[in-house]
Amino acid sequence: MSLGAWLELLASGVITGGIYALVALGLNLQYGLMRILNIAHGEFLMLGAFVTWVAATSLGWSPLAMIPLSFALTFVLGLVIHRLWFKRLTDTSPNVDVFEARALMVCFGLMFLVQNFASWVWGGELRGYDYLTEPVHIGGAQFAANKLLVLVLSMVFAAVLIVLLRTTLYGKGVRALMQSPTGAQLVGIDTERLHPLMFGIGLGLSGVAGCLLSMTYTIAPAMGEPYTVTSLIVITLGGFGSMGGALAGGLLLGVVEAIGMHFTSPSLKSLLSYTVFIAVLLLRPNGLFHRKR
Amino acid sequence: MSHNNRDTRPGLTRRRLTQGLAAALAAPAVLRAQAGPVRIGYAMARTGPWTGGAQVSQEPNYLLWAEQLNAAGGLNVKGTKRPVELISSDDRSEVETCVRSYEKLMGSDKVDLILPPWGSNANFAVAPLANRFGYPFIAPTALSKRLIEMKLPYFFLMLQQPQPMMNSLVELLKANGAKTVAVIYVDDLFGLENYAALKVAVGGSGLNLVEEKSYPGGVKDLGPVLRGIKDKNPDAFVALSYPPDTILASRQSKEIGFNPKFFYASVGTAFPLYKQVMGASSEGVLGMGSWNRKSSKMAEAYFDAHVKKFNKEPDRWASGATWASLEILQSAVGKVGLDRKAIREYVANNTHDTVIGKIKFNGSENVATPGSVSQWQKGEFEVVWPKSMATGSLAAKPAWV
Numbered sequence: 001m002s003l004g005a006w007l008e009l010l011a012s013g014v015i016t017g018g019i020y021a022l023v024a025l026g027l028n029l030q031y032g033l034m035r036i037l038n039i040a041h042g043e044f045l046m047l048g049a050f051v052t053w054v055a056a057t058s059l060g061w062s063p064l065a066m067i068p069l070s071f072a073l074t075f076v077l078g079l080v081i082h083r084l085w086f087k088r089l090t091d092t093s094p095n096v097d098v099f100e101a102r103a104l105m106v107c108f109g110l111m112f113l114v115q116n117f118a119s120w121v122w123g124g125e126l127r128g129y130d131y132l133t134e135p136v137h138i139g140g141a142q143f144a145a146n147k148l149l150v151l152v153l154s155m156v157f158a159a160v161l162i163v164l165l166r167t168t169l170y171g172k173g174v175r176a177l178m179q180s181p182t183g184a185q186l187v188g189i190d191t192e193r194l195h196p197l198m199f200g201i202g203l204g205l206s207g208v209a210g211c212l213l214s215m216t217y218t219i220a221p222a223m224g225e226p227y228t229v230t231s232l233i234v235i236t237l238g239g240f241g242s243m244g245g246a247l248a249g250g251l252l253l254g255v256v257e258a259i260g261m262h263f264t265s266p267s268l269k270s271l272l273s274y275t276v277f278i279a280v281l282l283l284r285p286n287g288l289f290h291r292k293r
Numbered sequence: 294m295s296h297n298n299r300d301t302r303p304g305l306t307r308r309r310l311t312q313g314l315a316a317a318l319a320a321p322a323v324l325r326a327q328a329g330p331v332r333i334g335y336a337m338a339r340t341g342p343w344t345g346g347a348q349v350s351q352e353p354n355y356l357l358w359a360e361q362l363n364a365a366g367g368l369n370v371k372g373t374k375r376p377v378e379l380i381s382s383d384d385r386s387e388v389e390t391c392v393r394s395y396e397k398l399m400g401s402d403k404v405d406l407i408l409p410p411w412g413s414n415a416n417f418a419v420a421p422l423a424n425r426f427g428y429p430f431i432a433p434t435a436l437s438k439r440l441i442e443m444k445l446p447y448f449f450l451m452l453q454q455p456q457p458m459m460n461s462l463v464e465l466l467k468a469n470g471a472k473t474v475a476v477i478y479v480d481d482l483f484g485l486e487n488y489a490a491l492k493v494a495v496g497g498s499g500l501n502l503v504e505e506k507s508y509p510g511g512v513k514d515l516g517p518v519l520r521g522i523k524d525k526n527p528d529a530f531v532a533l534s535y536p537p538d539t540i541l542a543s544r545q546s547k548e549i550g551f552n553p554k555f556f557y558a559s560v561g562t563a564f565p566l567y568k569q570v571m572g573a574s575s576e577g578v579l580g581m582g583s584w585n586r587k588s589s590k591m592a593e594a595y596f597d598a599h600v601k602k603f604n605k606e607p608d609r610w611a612s613g614a615t616w617a618s619l620e621i622l623q624s625a626v627g628k629v630g631l632d633r634k635a636i637r638e639y640v641a642n643n644t645h646d647t648v649i650g651k652i653k654f655n656g657s658e659n660v661a662t663p664g665s666v667s668q669w670q671k672g673e674f675e676v677v678w679p680k681s682m683a684t685g686s687l688a689a690k691p692a693w694v
Contacts, residue, residue, distance in 0.1 A: 005520055008549065012516040116340060124344025126536050126561075128570040135548055144548035217513070218540050218570065222341050222386075226511060262517035266508030267480045 004140030009262055010255060015147050017254020018154035019209055024231035024238070024246040025158055026205035029198050032178050032241030035100045036086060036199070039107040041231065042224025043114035044074045044203045048210025049219040050122055056129045056214075063131050063215050067153065067208055074207030078200030081110070086199065096181070111225075118221040128218040146215045153212055157205060162243045174198060178241040233277050239287020248289060252276075330378035331368050331631065333359075334398035335408040338415075341386025342511065345536050347411035349564055350611035351434055355379060355408055357602050358619045368623065371630035384410055391415045392422060399426040405631050406622065413437045413482050420448045429637045431622060433615035437486055441657045447637050448657050451614035455490035457664030458581060462531070462557060463494040465579075465666050465678040469687060471528040471555055475504035477518060477542070478533035487533040487559065503527050512538055516545045529555035536561030539580070540570055547574055547693035555579060556690055563610035563667065563674055575669040577690030582667025582674045584613040584649045587684045591648045609667060609674040617647035650682070 023045060030036045048070035055061040055069070085106050093099035132146040165171035173194055176184040185191060209227070213219070234253055238245025253273060260272040280288055335355065338347040359377045367374035380402065384391035391410050398404050399422070407423060409416055409432040416435035423430040424445040431449045432440075438454060466474065476491060478484035484507065495502055503525045506518050519542065522530065530553045532542045539561035546556065561567060562580025571578070586596040595616050599607045607613065621640055629635035644661065645652040653661040666678040668687060675685030 005524070008520055009517055012514060016514050119340045119344070124339050124341075124348045126345040126349075126540075126564075126566055128540065128566065130570060130572045133544065133547060133574070135550055142548065142550050144544070147548065216544070218537050218566075220342075220345055220537075222344065226513075258514065258517050261514070262521060265506050266512050266515065266518055269509060269512070 002140065004142075007139065007141040008143070009258055011141065011143060011151070012147075013255035013258030014251055015151045015254070016257065017251035018151050018158070019213060019250075020227075020230050020234050020254055021158055021247045021250025022154045022205055022209040022212075023227050024234035024250050025161055025243060026202035026209075027228070027231045028235045028238070028241065028243065028246045029174075029202040029205075031235065033174060033198050034086070034103075034195055035096055036103045037100065037107065038110075038202070039104065039228060040111035040114055040224075041202070041206055042226070042228035043111055043118075044077070044206040044224070045210035045213065045227055046118060046219070046221060046224040047077075047114065048074055048207030049214035049223065050118055050127075050210075050221075051207075052211040052214045053127050053129060053219055054122075056131065057127075063129075063211065066211050070207040070211040071204040075200040075204035078203035079196050081203075082196040082199040085110075087196070090195070115221050115224070122221070124221055126218045126220050129214070131215045144216070150212045150216055154209070157208055158247050161201075161205070162247065165243055170194065170197075230273070233273060236277065237280050237288055239289050242287060242289050245287050245289035249287075252288075330376040331370060331406065331626075332378050332380055332402070332404040333406045333408060334380040334395075334402060334404035336382050336384040336391050336394035336398075336410050338386045338411050339383040343384075343386040343411050343415070346434065346560065346611075349536075349566070350608050351411045351615050352381075353599065353603050353605075354433075354607070354612060354615040354619065355381075357599060358616070358623075360602065361598065362623075369627040371627065380404055384415065388414060388418045392418050395419045395422055399423065399428055406626075406633070406636075408619075408622075409433065409435070413440070416440065417482075420445055424448055427633050427637075429622070429625075429633055429640055431618040431640065433618045434611045437482055438490075439482075439486070444656060446641075447633075449618075449640055449654050449659070450657050451618050451652070451659055452611060453583065453662050453664045454658060455487045456493065459487060459490040459494045459664070461664030461678055462579075462666050463491070463498050463500060465687065466500060466529050466555060467498050469555070471500060473501045473503045473525075473527040474529045474531060475522045475525060475527040475553075476502060476531040476533065477506050477508060477515070477522075479510050479512075479535055479538060480507040481510055483535070483560075484533045491531065491533070500529075508538070510535060510538070512541065514545075515542050516549065519545050519551055520549055523549060523551040527553055529553055530557065532558040534559050534561070536564060536566070540567065543567075543571055543574070543578065550693070552690070552692050554690060557666070560610075562669070563608045565606040565608065568669060568672060568674075572694075574693045576671070576694075577688060578669045579666055579677075579690075580668075580674070581665075582609040582676060583662065583665045583682065585609050585667075585674055585676065585684055587673075588613075588676070588682075589648070589650070595648050613649040617645075617649045617652060620647045621645045621652065 027041045030038045051070050052063050052066040055066050056063050089102050134145050135142045136145050173189045234249040235246050237249030256276055257269055261269055337352045338344045359379050362368050362377050367376040382394050407428045409430055411434050413435045416432045424447045429447050433451045435450055436452050478488040504522050539558040557579040559581050563582040568575045584592055586593050625636045625639040629639050651661045652659050663679050665676055665682050667674045668677045670688055676682050677687045
């Protein structure tokens with residue numbers, strides 16, 4: 001295999017992995033911080049994709065302009081959903097385990113609700129549009145322009161989130177909450193504000209991922225579920241609550257899948273992903289990047 | 294009321310009185326039902342992974358058909374026009390839900406007729422059931438040799454089956470000088486059967502299979518496989534694929550600059566979505582198709598009615614087959630009424646004139662429509678093989694643009 005071919009192969013893994021990472025980061029915020037195992041996470045990705053598709057095909061807007069808009073839309077939706085359901089659940093659940101179980105049920109409901117809403121509004125057909133599909137040549141390798149854009153943007157979003165969590169006061173609060181919820185509340189960290197905010201940001205990232213995906217793939221109301229499942233694998237790989245871990249886990253999974261598919265067969269893709277998953281669970285049950293405290 | 298007349302014993306017990314009353318009350322209801330609507334049931338994917346196919350090729354046609362019939366005064370049932378009432382539900386792309394829905398329609402709702410669900414898998418599950426209940430079942434979107442081998446007397450398949458489709462493709466490739474072929478196929482019933490048929494067709498044809506790889510449904514990246522195939526530089530590329538992967542394989546081939554002389558993909562190439570998504574790059578792409586607006590006057594009328602009602606074009610393969618299946622059912626009911634056994638006999642023993650040409654069944658298989666290949670040329674999916682069905686002639690595939 002030539003160097004160019006290797007480059008293309010690795011890049012295609014990293015591109016897929018970048019999307020995995022972006023979706024997983026959002027889910028990790030929700031689960032790591034609030035113990036909301038958001039099974040409906042991928043549905044908001046689908047919403048982001050559909051909104052972008054509508055804007056691109058009916059209004060003729062650039063999908064790029066839809067990135068902030070789909071973030072804003074899913075962010076606000078996240079705030080509303082948190083206010084309507086999860087805040088009440090937090091108030092009424094006797095402890096965090098009960099909350100987790102109840103939140104999971106709510107998320108299941110939410111999944112059906114959002115998916116059927118999309119089917120009702122847009123119908124169940126496959127949709128898609130043509131955006132930046134011209135090939136770009138880089139050092140003997142060839143990529144679609146939209147894929148490179150997706151890669152760059154997903155990395156930017158992931159990096160911004162990680163940097164914000166590391167450097168800002170809010171970020172410190174979030175990390176403190178992840179390490180010890182009770183301790184964080186004792187020192188006066190305001191969960192009433194942080195929780196809805198982070199839930200919203202989590203969904204916002206999912207919306208952005210959907211917006212990016214719609215540039216390269218066909219979209220349909222059922223498109224979200226596989227991404228939810230993959231991001232569950234990714235956050236388990238990276239360790240619950242570890243943002244850097246989710247990023248690295250997503251990229252790793254993408255690359256393993258790409259290389260594996262090239263040398264075996266795409267039919268074995270799930271086998272490859274789950275082999276990595278099981279190996280990590282056996283050897284490093286707290287995630288690849290878990291540091292012993 | 295005939296019940297009362299038969300009663301010759303004197304004395305009117307309360308029980309008899311009640312029975313008589315009930316019968317008297319029921320009689321007008323029975324009469325009303327006679328002139329009432331013809332109830333036609335089906336389950337269809339409106340959510341889940343089958344939706345893409347079901348909502349393009351199948352359900353729009355059921356709705357259009359019922360609307361046209363009712364606008365014209367109803368379905369002709371052996372000379373009497375009766376309105377059509379569609380009783381439908383979402384099967385959520387689940388085989389069990391689909392089977393349960395049909396069990397209810399035939400077992401407890403006792404609808405007059407049923408229409409088939411979408412896809413080989415669902416038809417596989419429902420066909421034996423329909424056969425047991427004795428409902429004629431003319432499936433427009435099922436493609437499987439095994440369905441034919443089940444020899445179900447009430448079951449008919451509209452689409453050309455894997456072997457004729459693949460024979461036709463191989464004939465076209467051979468006649469146009471292709472020497473090497475690379476194939477990828479989705480690893481389910483559809484992909485496996487077509488792959489097997491392709492291997493049979495290729496055997497002894499002088500063509501050489503240089504790469505054969507399977508992939509799972511719902512695949513998100515075919516790039517790694519396509520790169521491997523590009524290195525082998527085959528004359529023809531064949532994807533035995535479903536709509537999302539058809540588009541994925543096309544887009545990714547364009548991405549990496551893999552442009553073989555013959556680029557063939559299966560389900561979905563015939564969808565209007567294909568030319569929308571691929572734009573000018575659709576030019577020269579081959580796929581499974583068997584008709585278009587130019588095929589006949591009937592095809593033109595159907596195409597225009599579809600566009601008028603849904604503001605979207607029908608697909609150039611299974612949509613035509615769906616419409617043809619409804620035409621067959623309609624003419625059967627017109628001739629023999631709602632006696633389902635008689636409908637079966639009529640469907641099985643006649644040659645039918647439809648929007649996609651003559652249809653004749655041998656067992657379950659439509660043997661009148663030969664396997665065919667179509668090609669996107671300037672925004673139309675032209676039938677290019679065989680010559681008897683062609684609406685255009687094969688053009689060389691330009692580079693992706």
